[in-house]
Amino acid sequence: MKAKVIIIGGGLSGVLAAMQLAQFPGGPDVLLIEKNPELLGRGVAYQYDFTHQPLNVVAGGMSLFADRPLDFVEWLEANHFKYNHLIEKVSPQEFIPRKIFGDYVLENLERVQHEAADRLQIRIDEAVSIMDFGTRKTVVLASGNELHADHVILALGNFPPADLFLPDNPVQNDPRYYASPWSDKVYSHITGDEHILLVGSGLTAVDIVLGLILRKFSGKVTMLSRRGRFPLPHDLSHPALQILEPEIKHPRKMLLWVRELIRKNPDIPWPSIMDGLRPFTKKIWLAWTLDEKSYFLRKIRPYWEIARHRIPAKSSALLNEMMNAGKLELKKGYIVEAIATDSGIEIVYRSERNDIRQVFHKVINCTGPESNYRKVRFPIIGDLIGQGKVKTDELGLGIKCTPEGRIINQRGEIEEGIWCIGPMRKSVLWETTALRELREQASELALLIAGK
Ligand SMILES: Cc1cc2nc3c(=O)[nH]c(=O)nc-3n(C[C@H](O)[C@H](O)[C@H](O)COP(=O)(O)OP(=O)(O)OC[C@H]3O[C@@H](n4cnc5c(N)ncnc54)[C@H](O)[C@@H]3O)c2cc1C
Structure with missing residues (x-):
């Protein structure tokens, strides 16, 4: 009998896995399950409504x-003829x-x-x-169907951000508070002259501002985040610095290493120097102990995020324009x-020791996808944790799994027949959301499952 694979989640990771498996010579039968028809093939990142929010990678880096x-x-x-109104040139x-x-x-x-x-x-x-x-x-x-x-591949992707307020705070259910930013509905009730608070200042918050600009918003936006920094703009004139594999035994060493390279390469922007680390990130992360990873998350992550996950220079210019206009x-x-x-919604925030x-x-939660599975309220997550099939990791980054996506259960053993792909592997890979990474994971997974 032919093997059968069920993939749960029809965002980019699930689609890549499905296409790889379906094209595998003599491969298994594949069923892709997506709970939200509007997100099939798109997931949260590439939704139909994101007509003006740009990819944060150039077109030349986005082949499937x-x-x-x-x-x-x-x-x-x-x-191009279909998109003349959205893109000037290709x-x-x-x-x-x-x-x-x-x-x-x-x-x-659809073609595959x-x-x-x-x-x-x-x-x-919805798989529950x-x-x-x-x-x-x-x-x-x-x-109710069974x-x-x-094999089952979990491609559940990005979960909505963590709750900002306690469940008993009426604000949590107030229609003027948007617990998840990834929907066009966010804009439908905003009128031109309002004052909006975006909690977070990363890629998602930038997306919302771009969406507001598109809708000729004339009010004011306040962004509030712990570090108070925007993602840096891409500088396409400086590609990643080519480096030999560095030996970075502790995250502190990473800082010293970057500083040393900045000193030696004064003409190269520091994000391009950090880009040079990209081919080695997985190996470095895998070698660190739990304490070292925790140190990285506390001390280095904020700089890592703004440098590694950048925005197009045009988006950055639009933000500056809005800031200059007050x-x-x-x-x-x-x-x-x-x-x-x-x-x-009356907000008290602490900034520089002042309340x-x-x-x-309106208040919009733009704090980014929740990766602490204990806080995720999706039925399938509760079910898998409840059955002991899935174990959450100690750092709140995701679930225990091997680098190739085998799930590790609460007995510390491989849970045979269940795999994961994409952002779900964050605890073991750290960088696991960009297309390039997902593409590689999907082809390796197809080989592991169908290549037997
Ligand atoms: C706003 C945003 C912008 C981004 N921009 C870029 C970019 O420009 N370039 C880049 O390389 N990367 C970008 N990324 C990274 C992005 O995470 C990945 O590229 C990719 O979209 C992740 O895909 P995924 O399928 O793993 O997750 P998701 O896109 O989250 O898809 C998961 C899917 O699973 C479905 N699902 C969940 N649970 C169930 C269930 N129980 N049953 C059935 N279906 C279920 C969900 O409905 C969803 O459609 C961006 C991410 C975000 C959030």
Whole structure:
């Protein structure tokens, strides 16, 4: 009998895994399950509504196929006529709107499904449980159906941000507070002259500001984050510094190493120097102890995030323009109190040891995807933790798994037949969200599962 693989999650990771498996000669039957039809092939990052939020990687770096690096650029050239209103020109150096990349992913999924119709199926439903069924697995769906498979791949991706307020705080359920920023609904109730608080100042907060600019927003935006820093802009004139594999035994050494290279290369911006580390990140992270990883998260992560996850220079210029016009301010601090009032949500935030009280018309949680699985309220996560099939990691980064995506259960053993891909591997790989990483994971996973 032919093996069967069920992939749970139809975002970029799930689609890449499905395409790789379906194209594998003599490979298994594949069923891709996505709970939200609007997110099929797009996930949260490449949604239909993101018409003006750009990719944070240039088009030349966004091919779905490692052996055809310019595939996305060629696809754009062939389809440019559809997007004349969104992109001026096509070149490998352009930052393309994320919706268009989503169209490209979806079109490729449809093509592979057409070519391998007998092998790849797609189903819209939510997987809520995975149970043992002899040596196989049973996936239970929210619709009540049960499906059997030899392998299940979890591609659950990015979870909504952690709650900002305690459950008993009325603000948590106030319609003027948006607990998740990844929806067009965020904009539908914002009127032009309001004062909006974005909690967080990373890529998601920048996305929201770009969405507001597009909608001719004339009010004011305050961004509040612990570090009070924007992601840095890409500088395409400085590619990653080419380096030999460094020996970085402790994160403190990483700082010394970067400082030394900055001193030796005064003409190269420090983010390009950090880019040079990218090919070695996985190995460095795997070699560190728990204490060392914890040190990195406490002391170095903020600098890492702004340098590694950058924004197009054009987005950065738009932020500066808004700041210069007095319509955007960036505050360093954190919320200490939130009260729902008639005129808005009253926030007290602590900044530079002062408590500042301000009323905002809307508050949007842009703190980034929650990776602490104990706090995630998805039925399947509760089920897998409850059954002991999945173990959360000590640093709140994700779940225990091997670098190649085998799940480690609460007995510390490999949970046979269950795999994961994408952001779910963060605890073991650290950098595991960019297309390049997901592409590599999907092809390795297909080889491990179908290549036997
Ligand atoms: C806003 C944003 C912008 C980004 N921009 C870029 C970029 O420009 N370039 C880049 O390289 N990377 C970017 N990334 C990184 C991004 O995380 C990855 O590129 C990728 O989208 C991750 O895909 P995923 O499939 O793992 O997760 P997701 O996109 O989160 O998809 C997971 C899917 O699983 C579904 N799902 C979850 N649970 C279930 C269930 N129980 N049953 C059925 N379905 C389920 C969800 O509905 C969702 O569709 C961005 C990320 C974000 C959040």
